[in-house]
Amino acid sequence: MPKFTRRDFLKTSCCTAAGVAATSFSRFGLMNAYAQGTDYKALVCIFLFGGNDANNMIIPYDKAGYMNYQSLRANLALPQNQLLPIQPKSQSTPFAFHPNFPQMQTLFNNGQLAAVVNTGNIAQPTTRAQYLAGQVPIPVNLFSHADQQNQMQTDTLNYTFAPTVGWGGLVADQIQAVYGSGNFPILVSLGGINVFAEGLVAKPLQTSGDPTLSLSGFSGSPADNARLNAFQSLLTFEDGLTLVQAANTTTSTAIQNAQNLATALASGTRLKTVFPKSPLGTQLQEVAQIIQVRAALGLPRQIFFVSSGGFDTHGAQIPTQGRLLLDLNESMNAFYQATIELQIPQQVTAFTMSDFARTFQPDSTDGSDHAWGSHQLIMGGAVSGGDFYGTFPTLALGVQDDATNQGRWIPTTSLDQYGATLAQWFGVPTANLPSVFPHLNNFPAGLLGFLPGGAKARI
Amino acid sequence: MTRKCMHQRASSLRIPALLLMTLLLSCSGVIAAQVNNNMVAGRFLEQTSWGPTPATLTAVEQTSLQNYLQQQFAAPISTYATPGPTDGLNFVQNQFFVNAMTGQDQLRQRVSFALSEIIVISAIGPNIKSKYPAAFTLWMNMLQNDAFGNFFNLLNDVTLSPSMGSYLNMANNNGCLSHCRPNENYAREILQLFSIGLNQLNLNGTPALDQNGNLIPTYNQATIDGFGEVFTGWAYPAVPGKTAHFFDLPSYTGPMLPFQMHYSQSSKVLLNGTTLAPKGNIQTDLTAALQNIFTHPNVAPFISQQLIEKLVTSNPSTDYVTRVAQVFNNDGTGVAGNLQAVITAIILDPEARRGDDPTQLQLSDGHLREPLLQMMAALRAVNATTDGVNLSNYAAAMLQPPFLSPSVFNYYPPNFQVQGTSLLGPEFAILNANTTVTRVNFINDLIYGKVGPNTTTNISSYVSAASNVPNLIALLNTNLMHGEMPSDMSSTLSTTLSSSAFAGNPTATAQAALYLTLSSSQFQMEH
Numbered sequence: 012m013p014k015f016t017r018r019d020f021l022k023t024s025c026c027t028a029a030g031v032a033a034t035s036f037s038r039f040g041l042m043n044a045y046a047q048g049t050d051y052k053a054l055v056c057i058f059l060f061g062g063n064d065a066n067n068m069i070i071p072y073d074k075a076g077y078m079n080y081q082s083l084r085a086n087l088a089l090p091q092n093q094l095l096p097i098q099p100k101s102q103s104t105p106f107a108f109h110p111n112f113p114q115m116q117t118l119f120n121n122g123q124l125a126a127v128v129n130t131g132n133i134a135q136p137t138t139r140a141q142y143l144a145g146q147v148p149i150p151v152n153l154f155s156h157a158d159q160q161n162q163m164q165t166d167t168l169n170y171t172f173a174p175t176v177g178w179g180g181l182v183a184d185q186i187q188a189v190y191g192s193g194n195f196p197i198l199v200s201l202g203g204i205n206v207f208a209e210g211l212v213a214k215p216l217q218t219s220g221d222p223t224l225s226l227s228g229f230s231g232s233p234a235d236n237a238r239l240n241a242f243q244s245l246l247t248f249e250d251g252l253t254l255v256q257a258a259n260t261t262t263s264t265a266i267q268n269a270q271n272l273a274t275a276l277a278s279g280t281r282l283k284t285v286f287p288k289s290p291l292g293t294q295l296q297e298v299a300q301i302i303q304v305r306a307a308l309g310l311p312r313q314i315f316f317v318s319s320g321g322f323d324t325h326g327a328q329i330p331t332q333g334r335l336l337l338d339l340n341e342s343m344n345a346f347y348q349a350t351i352e353l354q355i356p357q358q359v360t361a362f363t364m365s366d367f368a369r370t371f372q373p374d375s376t377d378g379s380d381h382a383w384g385s386h387q388l389i390m391g392g393a394v395s396g397g398d399f400y401g402t403f404p405t406l407a408l409g410v411q412d413d414a415t416n417q418g419r420w421i422p423t424t425s426l427d428q429y430g431a432t433l434a435q436w437f438g439v440p441t442a443n444l445p446s447v448f449p450h451l452n453n454f455p456a457g458l459l460g461f462l463p464g465g466a467k468a469r470i
Numbered sequence: 471m472t473r474k475c476m477h478q479r480a481s482s483l484r485i486p487a488l489l490l491m492t493l494l495l496s497c498s499g500v501i502a503a504q505v506n507n508n509m510v511a512g513r514f515l516e517q518t519s520w521g522p523t524p525a526t527l528t529a530v531e532q533t534s535l536q537n538y539l540q541q542q543f544a545a546p547i548s549t550y551a552t553p554g555p556t557d558g559l560n561f562v563q564n565q566f567f568v569n570a571m572t573g574q575d576q577l578r579q580r581v582s583f584a585l586s587e588i589i590v591i592s593a594i595g596p597n598i599k600s601k602y603p604a605a606f607t608l609w610m611n612m613l614q615n616d617a618f619g620n621f622f623n624l625l626n627d628v629t630l631s632p633s634m635g636s637y638l639n640m641a642n643n644n645g646c647l648s649h650c651r652p653n654e655n656y657a658r659e660i661l662q663l664f665s666i667g668l669n670q671l672n673l674n675g676t677p678a679l680d681q682n683g684n685l686i687p688t689y690n691q692a693t694i695d696g697f698g699e700v701f702t703g704w705a706y707p708a709v710p711g712k713t714a715h716f717f718d719l720p721s722y723t724g725p726m727l728p729f730q731m732h733y734s735q736s737s738k739v740l741l742n743g744t745t746l747a748p749k750g751n752i753q754t755d756l757t758a759a760l761q762n763i764f765t766h767p768n769v770a771p772f773i774s775q776q777l778i779e780k781l782v783t784s785n786p787s788t789d790y791v792t793r794v795a796q797v798f799n800n801d802g803t804g805v806a807g808n809l810q811a812v813i814t815a816i817i818l819d820p821e822a823r824r825g826d827d828p829t830q831l832q833l834s835d836g837h838l839r840e841p842l843l844q845m846m847a848a849l850r851a852v853n854a855t856t857d858g859v860n861l862s863n864y865a866a867a868m869l870q871p872p873f874l875s876p877s878v879f880n881y882y883p884p885n886f887q888v889q890g891t892s893l894l895g896p897e898f899a900i901l902n903a904n905t906t907v908t909r910v911n912f913i914n915d916l917i918y919g920k921v922g923p924n925t926t927t928n929i930s931s932y933v934s935a936a937s938n939v940p941n942l943i944a945l946l947n948t949n950l951m952h953g954e955m956p957s958d959m960s961s962t963l964s965t966t967l968s969s970s971a972f973a974g975n976p977t978a979t980a981q982a983a984l985y986l987t988l989s990s991s992q993f994q995m996e997h
Contacts, residue, residue, distance in 0.1 A: 228914035258991035265903035
């Protein structure tokens with residue numbers, strides 16, 4: 012009996028014989044430069060669903076800073092002797108990572124990992140006084156999961172209807188305008204359907220499991236062939252309800268993409284890098300395998316979306332987040348090692364996003380609640396690592412950076428700056444960045460400089 | 471939106487000549503079509519059950535829809551048995567499939583399932599561990615008991631359920647005096663997801679806007695803080711024979727118990743300018759707070775629209791939502807929140823029924839069957855018997871494993887817009903490159919293989935009809951497509967099944983016919 016567990020498509024597809032000529036997916040003359048391997052870049056978004064408590068991911072390590080942290084975080088405070096110290100280049104005092112971040116600590120120390128601190132969705136520089144007085148635009152339905160997930164993925168503050176375009180998709184639109192589009196989507200989400208990957212033009216492959224899954228039950232017999240022909244015919248009828256047509260499009264596109272991807276993956280080999288068996292580890296492994304066959308897919312730029320869930324730690328936060336951060340640490344590190352194995356560490360940049368951070372003040376059930384500005388990680392060979400970008404929040408309740416009285420940090424670096432820094436490295440022309448990141452010009456500090464090409468540039 | 475004439479019947483189908491002529495005429499927009507009982511009963515049962523069967527089709531055809539609803543309101547409840555000490559979550563999941571397959575209370579199950587997708591608990595995450603399957607049997611029995619009751623009672627029972635208490639941390643939420651503050655989780659989600667939503671709504675379900683065209687929030691952080699204080703002081707019921715204490719371990723034997731000592735003494739900001747005085751009584755304050763929510767004008771459109779989406783269509787007109795919301799606010803006897811009246815209003819509304827006459831169907835009508843609905847409709851269509859074992863694995867591969875929603879935001883959001891259209895299609899949020907193929911492959915396994923060790927199918931009626939292809943297609947049309955199979959679909963089936971590849975093999979013919987019909991988007995889209 013078939014059992015629908017998550018099949019390892021990499022294992023099965025790598026060993027079939029059929030190779031594929033790179034030219035079968037190529038477009039115009041772009042493949043010539045690309046085939047030399049000189050012009051490939053990938054962005055990998057790692058979304059931490061539920062709202063990662065970044066306050067326990069990066070912690071002040073100097074005596075005064077830690078004691079303040081310990082006092083306010085109370086039962087959520089991590090013991091100082093378990094923390095993993097780091098010294099960001101631009102900071103005068105030491106900080107530390109969560110105890111389950113040993114490999115992130117190594118990558119940070121080696122310069123392949125950076126953090127953007129207290130970043131989030133704001134339209135312009137925003138003070139507590141302005142926020143409380145309602146003098147500046149703020150994200151609608153602030154502190155709501157669904158809204159802030161969408162806002163982080165779309166870089167919008169406001170919408171009255173379900174969003175259909177995300178900033179990953181808009182970046183892909185810009186890239187396709189330069190590089191053209193191929194026979195395979197430039198965007199691949201292995202974390203299911205998310206608006207991040209939807210462009211106005213670029214349409215993603217979005218999957219929650221094996222993206223090469225094919226129709227089962229067709230043996231090649233005359234009866235099966237007749238049935239397959241009929242199945243395919245039914246998918247083409249366009250005289251029905253709008254939603255029937257939409258489902259037909261989804262199915263027929265999925266079957267075509269699955270065939271193309273399976274063919275391309277057959278030209279690859281199984282990477283030696285060992286990934287965690289977790290959902291996040293598995294997704295990142297799939298990303299690495301797809302990057303390996305980038306030539307067969309004919310794509311000089313790719314954007315990926317993967318995800319991890321369960322960060323909504325209203326209760327039992329210490330053990331729950333501990334498990335999740337350990338998995339994040341191991342999965343991200345494995346992915347970086349895989350880019351070394353693929354000999355393109357400088358061409359692949361992975362970065363995190365999350366709904367929001369969590370209240371600095373704990374709640375009565377050993378957890379924390381929904382907040383706002385958060386810390387994000389950027390990893391890759393091109394990253395100017397070992398440093399923080401942005402301004403670390405003042406960890407104090409009811410004053411300065413706190414939007415409320417429970418430690419909800421008002422972001423001091425905007426999502427626009429974060430995303431635009433990634434996008435410019437990726438190849439979006441500087442002049443076009445504001446069309447993707449609409450508030451970028453409101454921030455005099457401009458790009459953040461954690462990737463080359465965007466060093467402190469003013470727009 | 472203008473409507474193309476797309477549902478002309480193929481002449482090979484068993485349709486009286488007079489009716490066929492009427493339909494053809496009506497496609498020119500001149501004459502309304504006659505409607506046969508099969509069309510009405512089939513569509514009605516798609517909306518009110520886990521899928522029509524020949525027996526339920528006959529039952530509906532022999533009575534009025536109103537009477538059938540009344541019978542369904544009175545049908546015996548498919549109660550979930552209490553799990554034993556070694557049972558896991560699959561004990562509950564298997565019961566879900568068995569109940570959906572055989573329960574006589576089909577409408578109650580559909581409604582309670584819809585409610586379970588608006589008011590969500592899940593075994594995903596640390597809060598309700600799957601070693602506590604009783605949390606889910608207690609929960610489902612509560613939802614099923616309340617599905618045709620009053621929404622206020624439902625809100626009260628949900629709030630005091632230890633299952634919800636675990637999931638959103640209201641259990642043991644302590645009104646402590648210093649160095650901590652109440653957990654906000656339940657306070658936030660009861661408002662955002664279970665009752666009123668984030669923004670002020672008009673009665674017709676559209677957002678109300680201020681003079682600048684902006685959304686108007688229904689609450690702010692002070693309201694969340696206030697309800698967070700209200701939802702303090704409750705803890706798990708006592709283990710039988712023992713005295714309950716505030717920090718006892720989880721127990722899923724009945725409603726949570728109040729502990730005044732652990733109830734916040736502060737004043738509490740509620741909705742619409744109401745504030746509860748400090749040092750109130752825990753039970754009195756809770757009832758007042760739930761009444762404060764229940765009387766908010768958003769509740770009727772917010773809940774009505776989502777129930778319409780689950781049962782009838784992803785894109786109800788504002789008039790349809792208004793009509794149902796009016797019944798929610800007043801069932802005709804001055805009572806608000808009467809769910810039996812609301813369900814009746816949803817199902818018997820002209821907009822729900824217009825597709826009974828295929829010429830009146832609108833291009834925006836219908837909704838994608840969510841995975842569990844698609845699975846059950848297919849299983850019931852092939853007269854399956856099942857103990858439920860293994861079916862959750864298929865549902866998981868389609869992103870809808872029972873009782874394992876990824877978060878309190880359900881398997882999919884109610885406002886998902888379908889790419890390439892201007893329509894909402896909530897269920898499309900989990901129709902991705904993998905699941906769309908998985909859904910088709912489930913039909914393959916059901917028809918040609920096995921979907922569970924103890925799940926059987928019986929397609930003998932289709933095999934018997936297969937020697938005459940038009941008869942076979944007519945039977946499919948009657949049983950599976952409520953008599954509205956599009957003509958291009960029926961002609962494709964006819965050509966394929968009449969080909970030499972199937973000659974002399976009625977079993978293969980019937981299997982192919984069922985595969986093609988059940989896997990088609992025309993079937994997967996309920997309309």
